[in-house]
Amino acid sequence: MKNQDIFQRAQESIPGGVNSPVRAFKSVGGTPRFIAKANGAYIWDVEGTQYIDYLGSWGPAIVGHSHPEVVKAVQDAAVNGLSFGAPTEGEVILAEKICALLPSIEQVRLVSSGTEATMSAIRLARGATNRRKIIKFEGCYHGHSDSLLVKAGSGLLTFGNPSSSGVPQEFVSHTIVLEYNNLDAVQQAFNEVGNDIACVIVEPIAGNMNLIKPKAGFLEGLRELCTQHGALLIFDEVMTGFRAGPKGVQGLTGIKPDLTTLAKVIGGGMPVGAFGGRKDIMQHIAPMGAVYQAGTLSGNPVSVAAGLKTLEILNRPGFYEQLSATTATLVKGLKEKAAKHGVTFSADSVGGMFGIYFRSEVPTTFAEVQESDTKAFNVFFHAMLDEGVHLAPSAFEAGFVSACHNEEILTKTFDAADKAFAKVAAM
Structure with a gap:
């Protein structure tokens, strides 16, 4: 063929x-x-x-x-069942492993994809802060949920326009799109509407507009501005998590985000994602809090097995x-x-x-x-x-x-x- x-x-x-x-x-x-x-x-x-x-x-x-060890882990898990829709010890072990490897994460929720992780993290940020607006950066891709399929507006603080058919303008009306590595633009956004900015989400090292590193002081500036104005800083480490280094970009830079999204490596090739952060923020997620998030295949035992073995190998x-x-x-x-x-x-x-x-x-x-x-x-x-x-x-x-x-x-x-x-x- x-x-x-x-x-x-x-x-x-x-x-x-x-x-x-x-x-x-x-x-x-x-x-x-x-x-x-x-x-x-x-x-x-x-x-x-x-x-x-x-x-x-x-x-x-x-x-x-x-990898033979990852394949065997998957085979062993699959023999016992592909999905239960119920808790397993394996997902607890993976959560513990992620929390141990990334000190900024005190609690973590497993999901099934990077898109699901970023979508849920933003919803959580809005629920925890009771604010509406988010800041993202042009060229950074955070999955295909409606509020993130947005292109830059015509002016510095112009709210974004949908970059996909099927996404109503109202869905992106609270999304501010700024230039990556332009800290002055972020400062201006906070000066204008800081009391309604729930979060800043960023690929700390971008991988979806090719590999683009942050300029000196950019990530530090984001951390300072978010802390100053009561917004949450979300590191989208779906791509860089355990790829850029053993503790992601946050380990390389020493900068502590409030929330982190993960996927890819933590599943070892199987579908998986995660979002996690400070315990006081994560306590807003159902069933503990009012921010709803759920998934039938979250913590899938086969994906968890692949992820655990992969994390074990790369920490040798x-x-x-x-x-x-x-x-x-x-x-x-x-x-x-x-x-x-x-x-x-x-x-x-x-x-x-x-x-x-x-x-x-x-x-x-x-x-x-x-x-x-x-x-x-x-x-x-x-x-x-x-x-x-x-x-x-x-x-x-x-x-x-x-x-x-x-x-x-x-x-x-x-x-x-x-x-x-x-x-x-x-x-």
């Missing part, structure tokens, strides 16, 4: 032929690869073609695909040192190959995440990200795919390295990049 054949067939029964939009390759063109299996740092499509994978299921495959000695070193070596090698061919290119990394940009300097805002040469990226993407290297099919997404990416795999990647950058230079 060919990828193209399956894609055409899929479009008859699935909108666009995919179950998540970026998979359709619309921004890069061509036919998506339908994956049949994965192991370690490799994936194989239905045609039997092998690829070095730098997508990693968008982050959770941090220990590598199909030397795990993050090796992962960070591998990712830094990847970035350095790609920059060298680009320079060899005279291609305008920059790259950055943190922990097991990396960003590549077809612009001269690493961007710090969404506007700067958009200055990247997307045509060059598209040529590079397909050239790498032809050489057996699987990257995210968008110029505006971060990439991911696993513990299984070794020196041999990096060498193959650099050989592929040498050919790919040559094609970009010949554009």
